[in-house]
């Protein structure tokens with residue numbers, strides 16, 4: 001730094017031209033000049049400072065520490081923070097003024113009260129700590145929500161899908177995944193994201209079916225247009241990540257127009273993956289889906305077959321859910337072969353979601369170690385009453401009906417907790433249920 005030289009008779013003008021706390025000390029530490037507000041940080045009138053020694057003031061704890069000795073020693077500008085007797089923080093800068101033989105002749109210092117800055121700094125540090133904790137948590141949650149381990153792909157068609165995903169995930173193309181409810185569309189969308197170059201970015205899921213037309217634009221592009229700029233839209237949230245438009249076939253034509261316009265206007269740095277239950281090409285042909293939006297979204301189509309058409313996957317999935325729920329509920333149960341066979345040949349319109357639900361119910365609601373067809377929830381039981389086993393048996397009709405009644409009652413007793421519930425399901429009175437149960441119990 002270039003040395004500052006004291007100009008003769010110039011100090012007065014310099015000092016008086018500032019509405020600042022400035023103090024000038026001589027090389028022996030005496031205060032020789034002050035401004036009108038000097039001393040206010042130390043709760044002293046300016047005139048009381050004049051003539052005092054900074055060494056003494058330091059000893060009394062008023063200048064803690066004094067800056068003049070430091071500047072004299074270092075012969076250069078010094079910046080320190082003083083703590084005053086009443087706990088205020090004062091940022092003080094000391095500058096040496098040199099004489100002709102290059103010795104420090106005077107020290108000029110100016111100070112600002114910075115307690116608030118310190119409080120702000122502490123607050124910022126605290127915020128920073130919280131932010132990094134939240135960031136860590138977010139990364140963990142993102143990782144968890146995107147974990148796609150254990151994808152079952154025994155069937156040829158699922159293997160082919162995984163191959164396609166492998167190929168297209170690193171490319172920035174739009175993908176449309178079609179399939180029935182619960183067939184694994186969002187699982188594949190997450191897999192595409194995980195295998196893409198944007199894997200560390202966000203995966204933003206937009207459930208198209210649940211957003212009313214009136215607020216769709218607001219949800220997509222945020223509140224800038226509606227006077228609520230603090231509202232961030234999905235398109236902004238998805239930057240450098242993946243935008244997953246779940247159930248895009250559920251959008252009304254009005255919302256489709258908004259979506260297309262917003263996607264075209266936004267310089268979106270994200271990958272779009274959409275899911276649909278219905279074929280978008282059919283909807284487009286029937287004018288229920290905008291053709292231009294169709295071409296925008298439908299670059300790579302992936303079709304996931306329902307589980308009933310993927311028996312190899314279905315079989316593994318039933319086993320997986322049995323393992324999962326026996327472990328979760330700490331029970332030791334297996335499905336009978338006949339029940340397993342039955343499950344393999346059901347419709348499963350809700351695919352994974354439905355199977356998961358039924359297997360959990362089977363594991364939780366039955367007390368026997370081997371779960372059989374009779375343990376299926378009523379709505380899943382086949383509509384045959386097993387009468388064939390009774391008919392040609394030389395028994396009378398009342399005896400056969402009696403046997404059927406006994407079977408129905410005992411099976412209902414296993415399933416329902418109270419006789420009131422049984423009566424309601426079977427459509428007879430509760431005393432009737434009690435009477436019949438007694439009758440069969442005594443047989």
Ligand SMILES: Nc1ncnc2c1ncn2[C@@H]1O[C@H](COP(=O)(O)OP(=O)(O)OP(=O)(O)O)[C@@H](O)[C@H]1O
Nearest residue numbers: 150151152180181182183184185186187188352353
């Ligand atoms: N191939 C698979 N292997 C193992 N589990 C799977 C597979 N596909 C999906 N699942 C599981 O099935 C459940 C439903 O899957 P997902 O949510 O991906 O279906 P979806 O088709 O997106 O459903 P929706 O129709 O509700 O959008 C999830 O718990 C998922 O982990």
